Amino acid sequence: MAEIGKGVTAGKLAINVQKRLTRAQEKVLQKLGKADETRDVVFEEMVANFNKQMGEGTKLQKDLKAYLAAVKTMHDASRRLQDCLADMYEPDWFGKEEMDALAEDTDTMWLDYHQSITDKSLQDMDMYLSQFPDIKARIAKRDRKLVDFDSARHHFTSLQKGKKKDEAKIAKPAALLEMAAPSWAQGLISAHQVAQTNLSYNQAEEDLGRAQKIFEELNVELQDELPALWDRRVGVYVNTFQSLAGHQEKFHKEMSKLSENLNDIMTKLEEQRQIKFSFTDFICKSDVNEKRLFCFLQVKAVHDYAATDGDELELKMGDVVLVLAFDNPDEQDDGWLMGLKESHWFQKKDISAKGVFPENFTQRV
């Protein structure tokens, strides 16, 4: 069994070697101008376009991949920055929770963006490009089959030309042989010679027919497909860039909103700090008694409060109050705080308008 297998492979190998030798021979003859080459300028243009198209597609794919890598890097850098801010943030600062939520949303947005482009644009491009190697192989095959066809053609033509010559060639020696041959062999030799030449002639004709058929099959296929493929490239480019632009637009719009939110938080934080700072500054510069009053706390009224006494603070829901310590700790009643409305502070820049208010009408800010 093994021998048969070996025999078969050896046979196949031999055929391939023969094929290559024949093709190489034909090509050499063509190069030397000793044999003509079938040329199809139109087809060559198609192939040129094909190669151009493949080149364009490959470049696009490469660029898309590079873009995606940059997107990932950008995402990482953005997150690292956000982490810096988050680590710096103290719990009593304005907007800690909003900040954390914002960081999450931003992260998700980046991931979605990267994913969309990978799924749509890059994958489509990969799929589009995957058809090229096959067609390229078939173009090469067509080339080889064309060489085979040419070679068969030349062989046949030379046989045709040489047939008459051969016949003349054999005639004399054959005639001599005939004369020398016994009577029963008369005519057989020449008949045999004729048969031989006829055989190789027919063989060549058959080979030519086969080579032509194989070539034309491939050729027709490709002549159909290549122009269609070339035309399709516009659609591919449109799809790619339209999809990309669409995703980018969406991503940028959403990110713009998130950036606005971050800006708002930062602005409010700045305001909060300004108040503290100006207040601190005032306290630092004021005399010892007032220094003792300072408490570094802010509360917000969650309910209106109507002052029932001269030393009480009137509150409207939403008012921010800066809390102070009592002059005399004994004076402080349970559940009551001393404070100054932020708005009064902004207006007067002194703490004359301070008053007491019920703690449970407010909430820590």
Next chain:
Amino acid sequence: MAENKMGPNLQAGAGIFAKRVQKSLNRAQEKVLQKLGKTMETKDEQFELCSQNLNKQQIDGSRLFKDVKAYYAAVKGMHETSKRLSQTLSDIYESDWDGVKDLAVITESEDLLWNDYEEKINDQLVRTMENYTSQFPEVKERVAKRGRKLVDYDSARHHLEALQGAKKKDEAKIAKAEEEFNKAQNVFEEINNELREELPVLHQSRIGCYVTVFENISNLRDVFYKEMSGLNRELYNVMKKLETQHSGKAFIIKGLNRCVDPGSKTCRTPALEAWG
């Protein structure tokens, strides 16, 4: 001998008295010095806290600076790859396709927008952090100097204490030691007071720096993203126009679509008559 009105006993007594006064003065001074030493210890602990805050602030600042620089580099990377894509599109765009001029304008605008964004990031973020972090080495140097002056101050104090606590007092030496002590004290107090005022302010300033950086970045991003999304929409529209122009052709990408256009080149075999 008028000066010696005091009898020898009184004289002796005056001497002893003087000695006693001197002794108690010295002891009082000793106590003061010791108390001063203790106060300085406590104050130094407080300062130690300031110093630790300073170090943490510097580390945090360096980290933010590094991340800001990385962000800047990432933006440049996005710009470059985005530009390459646009360039490729321009290269494959044929001159008879719809929207050739529009595409050129969009590509140009995108490039300008990116450049602007990069420049502003460099100015408003990178430079800011550069300035912020550059102030730390000098301050740390002064903190170190204060440390050295404190050591001088301490040793001058101990020296004086030692001299005053000695059985046999050398007034000349004590006077000199006192002078050195006072000098060391002044030098130390000066740098100490400076730092005590500056360090808390510096520490507070970190909030301002961070807020500025993130306000700036959110502003820059906001503007950039808004404008960029507009350009994205324009490119989308150009692609739509191109699609319309070429709507005769098949668009299927998956698999091969054998579309033979009627009227175009049909199947041909090369002429059997070869030429050459």
